[in-house]
Amino acid sequence: MSQPKRTDAGGRIDRLRVLRFQFDGRRYQGYCGDTLASALLANDVHLTARSFKYHRPRGILALGAEEPNALVQLEQGAYTEPNVRATQIELYDGLIAHSQNRWPALGFDLGALNDTFSPLLPAGFYYKTFMWPASMWLRYEKAIRRMAGLGRAPCLPDPDRYDRMHAHCDVLVVGAGPAGLSAALSAARSGARVILADEQTEAGGQLLWERYDIDGHPAMAWVASVMAELAAAPEVRILARTLVSGYYDHNFVVACQRFDSPRSSAHAPRQRLWKIRAREVVLATGAVERALVFPDNDRPGIMLAGAVRGYLNRFGVTAGSRVVIATVGDDGYRTALDLASAGVAIAAVLDLRVRAAGFLPQQARARGIEVLTGQRIVATGGRMRVSAVRVQPFAGGTIREIACDLVAMSGGWIPTVHLFSQARGRLRFDARAGAFVPGEAMQPVRCAGSVQAAWLLHEALAQGFAAGGAAAQACGLEPARALELPQVSEPEATAADVALAHRGERASRRKQFVDFQADVTLADVGLAAREGYDAIEHLKRYTTAGMGVDQGKMGNANVVALLADARGEAAGTIGMSTFRPPYQPVSFSAIAGMDAGELFDPVRRTPMHEWHRRHGAVFEDAGQWKRACYYPRAGETLHASVQRECLAVRRGVGMLDASTLGKIDIQGPDAAEFLERIYCNPVRSLAPGRCRYGLMLKQDGMVFDDGVIARLAETHFLLTTTTGGAARVAAWLEEWLQTEWPMLKTYCTPVTEQYAQVAVSGPHSVELLAPLCSVDIRAMPFMSVRTGYVAGIGARIFRLSFAGGLGYEIAVPADRGYELWTTLMGAGERFDIAPYGTEAMHVLRAEKGFIIVGQETDGTVSPIDLGLDRLVRSDKFFIGQRSLARPDARRADRRQLVGLLTENPHEVLAEGTQLVAAPCTLARVAAEPVPMLGYVTSSYFSPSCGRSIALALVEAGVARIGQTLHAPLATRCVKVTLTAPRFVGDSDEVLHG
Amino acid sequence: MGDDASMRRFIGRDLVLGECPARACVELRGDPDDASFVRAVRTVTDLPLPLDPGRSAAGLLASILWLGPDRWLVCSDTQAGSDLAASLRAALAAIACAVVDVGAARIVYAVGGSNARAVLAKGCSLDLHERKFPLGHCAQTLLAKAPVLVHLSGAEPTFEIHVARSLRDYAWAWLRAAASEYAAEADDA
Amino acid sequence: MLRIACPWCGARDETEFGYGGEAHVALPADAAQLSDAAWAEYLFMRSNPKGRHRERWVHTHGCRRWFNVVRDTTTERIFAVYLAGSPPAQLPDEPA
Numbered sequence A: 001m002s003q004p005k006r007t008d009a010g011g012r013i014d015r016l017r018v019l020r021f022q023f024d025g026r027r028y029q030g031y032c033g034d035t036l037a038s039a040l041l042a043n044d045v046h047l048t049a050r051s052f053k054y055h056r057p058r059g060i061l062a063l064g065a066e067e068p069n070a071l072v073q074l075e076q077g078a079y080t081e082p083n084v085r086a087t088q089i090e091l092y093d094g095l096i097a098h099s100q101n102r103w104p105a106l107g108f109d110l111g112a113l114n115d116t117f118s119p120l121l122p123a124g125f126y127y128k129t130f131m132w133p134a135s136m137w138l139r140y141e142k143a144i145r146r147m148a149g150l151g152r153a154p155c156l157p158d159p160d161r162y163d164r165m166h167a168h169c170d171v172l173v174v175g176a177g178p179a180g181l182s183a184a185l186s187a188a189r190s191g192a193r194v195i196l197a198d199e200q201t202e203a204g205g206q207l208l209w210e211r212y213d214i215d216g217h218p219a220m221a222w223v224a225s226v227m228a229e230l231a232a233a234p235e236v237r238i239l240a241r242t243l244v245s246g247y248y249d250h251n252f253v254v255a256c257q258r259f260d261s262p263r264s265s266a267h268a269p270r271q272r273l274w275k276i277r278a279r280e281v282v283l284a285t286g287a288v289e290r291a292l293v294f295p296d297n298d299r300p301g302i303m304l305a306g307a308v309r310g311y312l313n314r315f316g317v318t319a320g321s322r323v324v325i326a327t328v329g330d331d332g333y334r335t336a337l338d339l340a341s342a343g344v345a346i347a348a349v350l351d352l353r354v355r356a357a358g359f360l361p362q363q364a365r366a367r368g369i370e371v372l373t374g375q376r377i378v379a380t381g382g383r384m385r386v387s388a389v390r391v392q393p394f395a396g397g398t399i400r401e402i403a404c405d406l407v408a409m410s411g412g413w414i415p416t417v418h419l420f421s422q423a424r425g426r427l428r429f430d431a432r433a434g435a436f437v438p439g440e441a442m443q444p445v446r447c448a449g450s451v452q453a454a455w456l457l458h459e460a461l462a463q464g465f466a467a468g469g470a471a472a473q474a475c476g477l478e479p480a481r482a483l484e485l486p487q488v489s490e491p492e493a494t495a496a497d498v499a500l501a502h503r504g505e506r507a508s509r510r511k512q513f514v515d516f517q518a519d520v521t522l523a524d525v526g527l528a529a530r531e532g533y534d535a536i537e538h539l540k541r542y543t544t545a546g547m548g549v550d551q552g553k554m555g556n557a558n559v560v561a562l563l564a565d566a567r568g569e570a571a572g573t574i575g576m577s578t579f580r581p582p583y584q585p586v587s588f589s590a591i592a593g594m595d596a597g598e599l600f601d602p603v604r605r606t607p608m609h610e611w612h613r614r615h616g617a618v619f620e621d622a623g624q625w626k627r628a629c630y631y632p633r634a635g636e637t638l639h640a641s642v643q644r645e646c647l648a649v650r651r652g653v654g655m656l657d658a659s660t661l662g663k664i665d666i667q668g669p670d671a672a673e674f675l676e677r678i679y680c681n682p683v684r685s686l687a688p689g690r691c692r693y694g695l696m697l698k699q700d701g702m703v704f705d706d707g708v709i710a711r712l713a714e715t716h717f718l719l720t721t722t723t724g725g726a727a728r729v730a731a732w733l734e735e736w737l738q739t740e741w742p743m744l745k746t747y748c749t750p751v752t753e754q755y756a757q758v759a760v761s762g763p764h765s766v767e768l769l770a771p772l773c774s775v776d777i778r779a780m781p782f783m784s785v786r787t788g789y790v791a792g793i794g795a796r797i798f799r800l801s802f803a804g805g806l807g808y809e810i811a812v813p814a815d816r817g818y819e820l821w822t823t824l825m826g827a828g829e830r831f832d833i834a835p836y837g838t839e840a841m842h843v844l845r846a847e848k849g850f851i852i853v854g855q856e857t858d859g860t861v862s863p864i865d866l867g868l869d870r871l872v873r874s875d876k877f878f879i880g881q882r883s884l885a886r887p888d889a890r891r892a893d894r895r896q897l898v899g900l901l902t903e904n905p906h907e908v909l910a911e912g913t914q915l916v917a918a919p920c921t922l923a924r925v926a927a928e929p930v931p932m933l934g935y936v937t938s939s940y941f942s943p944s945c946g947r948s949i950a951l952a953l954v955e956a957g958v959a960r961i962g963q964t965l966h967a968p969l970a971t972r973c974v975k976v977t978l979t980a981p982r983f984v985g986d987s988d989e990v991l992h993g
Numbered sequence B: 001m002g003d004d005a006s007m008r009r010f011i012g013r014d015l016v017l018g019e020c021p022a023r024a025c026v027e028l029r030g031d032p033d034d035a036s037f038v039r040a041v042r043t044v045t046d047l048p049l050p051l052d053p054g055r056s057a058a059g060l061l062a063s064i065l066w067l068g069p070d071r072w073l074v075c076s077d078t079q080a081g082s083d084l085a086a087s088l089r090a091a092l093a094a095i096a097c098a099v100v101d102v103g104a105a106r107i108v109y110a111v112g113g114s115n116a117r118a119v120l121a122k123g124c125s126l127d128l129h130e131r132k133f134p135l136g137h138c139a140q141t142l143l144a145k146a147p148v149l150v151h152l153s154g155a156e157p158t159f160e161i162h163v164a165r166s167l168r169d170y171a172w173a174w175l176r177a178a179a180s181e182y183a184a185e186a187d188d189a
Numbered sequence C: 001m002l003r004i005a006c007p008w009c010g011a012r013d014e015t016e017f018g019y020g021g022e023a024h025v026a027l028p029a030d031a032a033q034l035s036d037a038a039w040a041e042y043l044f045m046r047s048n049p050k051g052r053h054r055e056r057w058v059h060t061h062g063c064r065r066w067f068n069v070v071r072d073t074t075t076e077r078i079f080a081v082y083l084a085g086s087p088p089a090q091l092p093d094e095p096a
């Protein structure tokens, strides 16, 4: 297959390596080194897309990231990726891409009717028309979204690998064009750690396609020598194919590197997100060319002049065979001259300026190219490809039609200031360049080259050397030995008149595009300004200019200039909309990196996890922990399993893995005093060897955490915390010790992970354990602790039970936990021991009325509200004391903890069910709101009670005990009776032990 | 498979990952300005207490890693955890300090080879450059989403990563995933 | 993401730290003597300046130490880092 638009020689492509690819189902060939865009153009394919709103035929416009039109759907199935710029896709063998936003086909698109009826679709049309009436929006939205869709997100899991890499450097250089290379070189020669990131496959920037000589050789020879030196420097890291997308605080820079074309190995990541922390940054991000605004300026075959030159010189592709060049400066002549040298016919150069007397225009004339000055394009023809332009002098006069198949437009250059602006740097309008350039920096960042509107090569090189050296010096490094600037010969260029670029034809009724991707026209900007949206941020939202996935890289400059015109102000006075990360979309997969699947969130497992798993436990998440929730036997439901586990504990013996409980070791001469202040309970009076239930409050008097305080020795305590509260409590203790009471000699050490803990509960627990323990556990009083051996393992033995009734907890070093568990299970066989999970534990404790922090409390519940005020000592200082002393803390109508019994003993209310005074349903309440008096915090079926039980927080709940309230459900109402919050035995055993 | 699961190991290109055998570890708290405290620690470990952030001291009997201005980790491959703790407690009996056995609380993974830094850099925001993180250096930080203690224990380099026992599987899965690009070609990662 | 210099461990990423609000809010020694309003003032009211702010941070995933930072809330620039318990840091270009 031939590539009709490929030159015979030249370009940075490997003509021996032919690559096959498909676009919209048709097969083509390109060469290694091509992008998808250059390969399509080599095959004379310009039409690549339909526009977003009007579905107008669009072609490839640009050379790189600024491309607004040629967004394609890359690959298929699980590998597919939407909205990828064809100009940035490195061609590989077997590539498959499809055009987007067309239906049914690119050449015939029903949505193009939007274009025909476009006088009905002005800026703000959707806002004005479809938001009313509100109820209809949902219906309109579906149709609008189908018409206005971009690419399609993949529906299958992403099969590729992605990762993330942190990197640190002295000097990060963004962009490997002439300025970036010289910056990297001078920084590297100073001995700095340098990272050089560039989005292209090879370094060089504009030197990849501009025909300059450096030091008497083609510029790419200089690029090669610099790259060789950088590659050999031990402290330099070169990141090719790496697009810097975000510049955040404290010189934190995020870049995305592609490895995807073609995939070299199944092990290699497809993309890598770099998180770079740089002491100094040099931005050599270059510039993009500005389009010209004229009627029907969006036909396929109308391209940026620099891009046309780039496709020719870098890829050996002539984008047309008869070319009109429209320019506002000398730069357009480079394209004319390069094309002419390649044998392409130049129909004319249209110079919008009145005078074109510089070196390049002279060269063009000397080659016999017709140069028309002071003229502009007033119309274009050709449906799927431009076929002619009509030109007319600004002064008026005859309109002349020129046949062509390519229009190369050059409206001057727009510095790529996005990253500088993201770094909070201020932008400054450079009147000479007619564009915003970096002004005052707010972070350690420097700019060099065309991002500063330094258009000349020797300026870019000099600025790069200076910026790189200064950055290294700012890192405290000696400046490099005198660097010799390479010698460059380049023609003097006369100034471009960029104000001509956006001028357009005010009288024309044809569309004149300003933002190609968002389909915003010159008329839209005028309309928005007339309707009062004449601040740049308002205009942006009203017209959607700059809100496409390209963020208006190309279009914003003309939008701002047009708005200034509409307001009758000088360009640059109305500011620029803020640039926010990312510079270019980054895929979710790259952002997620490895944090997917089992690595999405860490899972914490107890030492006995494997036993639970192999014995059929169903796990539940408790923070990051996996806890055994229940252990169903064959055919057992959750309910049946939990009822059985509960009864085993009440009548025989059960065993719970309590290892996830937070544990904190407290030592020091002032440990007792410290804990006295931390807990609302008395601690100093606790005798060594004894334990006490403790409540921690926040300074506002509300319950923060609870657990057991065990006094191991005079100056040594062990606290338990809730599973979820372990880290929080440890941090809380450290905060008070370090910031308020540093004089207290106390050391806190979290030891949650050091111990496996097993709760052995039930009437047979003592018979099971006694023979295995080295201490006489029958002699242990309730709420006490002893140190000894259990089954030969050094252990702490606690006599206490969260389930209520007789029970022990055994703590052993975590590496012996599995052994302890299996030994106890074995020894328990003759007692018909049952492992029980967290669900049974919840039922058992609720029967006793024991609270769970986070279930019965939510940060607004005090110990008084919980009926635990008898624990609170008023004769000492503790955190929360002052707040509890407020009259409000004892207000009678606060929500208080009570028990609930449903009228029907088999009715188990859902936790969170609300309670009201009079019978009603949720449907009724929706129509006629009634005051909510409280809600259910815990609710279970209790096998010991043979009925449902619930705990609730109810306004003035204690005073209402014995009364009835109502729980409205969707279609019915449940009557409940308030009781004391305990259903089995005496709840005081743990609390008072 | 219980808690005594077989040691984990992975060998890739210029990369070795492995789980280290259990070792005695004691968290030591005390006042570094108290000369008797520093002296007593030296008596037991034959090591000077590292006083500068991120530093460690290593000897034949034990090694000591700086964790905070009044917090150290004392490790030993040659003693049982309870013995190490007991000898420290005995030497420090009269001094206000804390000696807490934490050996069972942690798993130590070793990440060695010239690709070790790259593997760790996938989840660790520390600057592990040899000038910034020299031999013997240690730091508490995050590796992916796990709190870890990173210790450059060998010049090859070999990094030791201490992670909470409950995160043993998570940390290993993460290390294996991060290492997969360095798998020997025949390996299936 | 900020880079915060822990006074002990040196510069680390913000993800290693916890934020503790305004610094130098002293716990009243005589809380029992305070009116409810004065207690509420201590407990809940904090300054929220646009500009330099003295605030507490804790190196949660590092040395676990609390310390103070002077940070500009608009530019995120950090001017000073100092130990908890030290008097408020005075900056050279700031009235005492």
Ligand SMILES: [Zn+2]
Pocket: C006, C007, C008, C009, C010, C059, C062, C063, C064, C065
């Ligand atoms: Zn620190």
